[in-house]
Amino acid sequence: MSLGDLQHMSMLAVARLGKEAYGAAIRDELMEVADRKVTVPTVYVTLVRLEEQGLVRSSEAAAAGARGGRPRRVFRLTPEGWKALEGARAAMSRMWEGVVGP
Amino acid sequence: MKESRGSPPRLLAQAFRRLFPGPLGAEACEDLERAYLKVGSTRGRWVAGLWYAGHLLLPSTWRLAFELRRQTRDSWWDSLGLDLRFAIRTLRRSPGFSTVAILTLGLGIGGATALFSVIEGVLLRPLPYSEPDRLVQLWQLDEQANRSVFSNPNFVDVRERSRSFESMMAYGSLVSPVSLRGQVSRVEVTAVSDGFFEVLGAQPALGRGFLPDEFATQAPVIVVDQAFWRTELSGNPDLSEEPLRIGDRVYSIIGVMPPGVEFPVGSRAWVPRDPQPTGTRTGHNWRVIGRLRPGVSVDAARVEIGGIAAELKQQFGDDTWMVDALPVPLQEQLVGWVRPALMILLSAAGFLLVVACANVVNLLLARAASRRAEIAIRQAVGAGRGRLARQFLTEALVLSFVGKRS
Numbered sequence A: 001m002s003l004g005d006l007q008h009m010s011m012l013a014v015a016r017l018g019k020e021a022y023g024a025a026i027r028d029e030l031m032e033v034a035d036r037k038v039t040v041p042t043v044y045v046t047l048v049r050l051e052e053q054g055l056v057r058s059s060e061a062a063a064a065g066a067r068g069g070r071p072r073r074v075f076r077l078t079p080e081g082w083k084a085l086e087g088a089r090a091a092m093s094r095m096w097e098g099v100v101g102p
Numbered sequence B: 001m002k003e004s005r006g007s008p009p010r011l012l013a014q015a016f017r018r019l020f021p022g023p024l025g026a027e028a029c030e031d032l033e034r035a036y037l038k039v040g041s042t043r044g045r046w047v048a049g050l051w052y053a054g055h056l057l058l059p060s061t062w063r064l065a066f067e068l069r070r071q072t073r074d075s076w077w078d079s080l081g082l083d084l085r086f087a088i089r090t091l092r093r094s095p096g097f098s099t100v101a102i103l104t105l106g107l108g109i110g111g112a113t114a115l116f117s118v119i120e121g122v123l124l125r126p127l128p129y130s131e132p133d134r135l136v137q138l139w140q141l142d143e144q145a146n147r148s149v150f151s152n153p154n155f156v157d158v159r160e161r162s163r164s165f166e167s168m169m170a171y172g173s174l175v176s177p178v179s180l181r182g183q184v185s186r187v188e189v190t191a192v193s194d195g196f197f198e199v200l201g202a203q204p205a206l207g208r209g210f211l212p213d214e215f216a217t218q219a220p221v222i223v224v225d226q227a228f229w230r231t232e233l234s235g236n237p238d239l240s241e242e243p244l245r246i247g248d249r250v251y252s253i254i255g256v257m258p259p260g261v262e263f264p265v266g267s268r269a270w271v272p273r274d275p276q277p278t279g280t281r282t283g284h285n286w287r288v289i290g291r292l293r294p295g296v297s298v299d300a301a302r303v304e305i306g307g308i309a310a311e312l313k314q315q316f317g318d319d320t321w322m323v324d325a326l327p328v329p330l331q332e333q334l335v336g337w338v339r340p341a342l343m344i345l346l347s348a349a350g351f352l353l354v355v356a357c358a359n360v361v362n363l364l365l366a367r368a369a370s371r372r373a374e375i376a377i378r379q380a381v382g383a384g385r386g387r388l389a390r391q392f393l394t395e396a397l398v399l400s401f402v403g404k405r406s
Helices: A005-020 A023-032 A040-052 A079-096 B010-019 B022-043 B045-057 B059-093 B095-124 B152-161 B196-200 B212-216 B226-232 B298-319 B330-369 B372-380 B385-405
Strands: A056-061 A072-077 B135-141 B165-180 B183-192 B221-224 B243-246 B249-256 B269-272 B287-292 B324-329
Touching (some): A040 B059, B022 B059, B045 B059, B059 B095, B059 B385, B152 B298, B196 B287, B287 B298, B298 B324, B324 B330, B330 B385, B372 B385
Parallel strands (some): B183 B269
Antiparallel strands (some): B135 B324, B165 B287, B221 B269, B243 B249
């Protein structure tokens, strides 16, 4: 399965954040690490669609102080998601082979 | 826009909460509010407010609203399945309550449905003829306004002079012994004048109708209805093979009417007759129906044939009793007399249904009171009012459905 750029980045953010991969943290990761300016709705649309495609799965995590004690939805990669990420990395590596700088 | 210190404009926040349903939507709203605070702390409240409001114009906002709604709808159906299974389990656990409620509802719904079926068939379903609203039955009226059927010459004169009718025909029925293949059965045979097929707007589905000279000569030809053809003639398409005897006359079957055409009600076969313009005007032999011209109202036809009747009275004096004539819409003529009785019965059945529903509501209320602990537990684990209402509604619907089936 080929991944869109934002999907790819979001999945990497999920992988990097591990048990802390909830919506706001993923957006922060995209903005701070990947330097991508993404809006809140864009992040959630991407996550909803990734979940529909079976690349990530979400579950309610234990209450967090930041949400007034209410549980939040934490995302994690599914085996298919890992496979898609590996595939994307391999394709990227192959494309970089033999590329020389200007 | 009113806003409390440190939080985004209230109306906008509410709009986002409405746009983004479900727990994930709530989380997105909270993220937006946190981002608003962050923008506000660095660039001021007004800029943050504009930044926040600008999200309403973003395509991604509406895409998220759509996706979340789709998800919510899917989970709504999933939880409806859960509610249904739970309702069935609950009802099976209390068979006494379920049996009484189902029987009560079954009685109410069954009575109302049965009666409505009768009313739909008798009063609401249009007559099975082409443009049945234009069909009227005609009556002679005497000086006491008593209705009577037409005499030969009165029918012929009214038909000739009237302009309100596209066609008009006279008929008379008689139950006769009909002999076919040596078998004799009693069949209602109707003698019809020319115009029979035109008035009803129906032609034989098989074979042909009557020719003009067959009326004048009262030819021994007969058209039968679909049921007679199927049962007595075994649906044989070759009509010439089966001569049919009525009394001492042998008739050739020349046509079969289409299914559903049965006029007058009960008639199984039709023979041609010619109402002679001669004879007494005080003999009453013919029932008459007519098809109004398009756009002519029953009232207008009433005025016209009333005038013709008055002319005939003036012309023939005591030789005719007819002083007026009355067209009655055919549907009203056939079923009008039964309408009040059916309406009273329908009201009674409706009342019975209301009583049944009230009884079941009482039963459900009593049962809900005894299920307080269950409701409290469901609320404690997060069921909202809407969710609880839907569960009880599902139970009521299951009861109604089973009641209807029983």
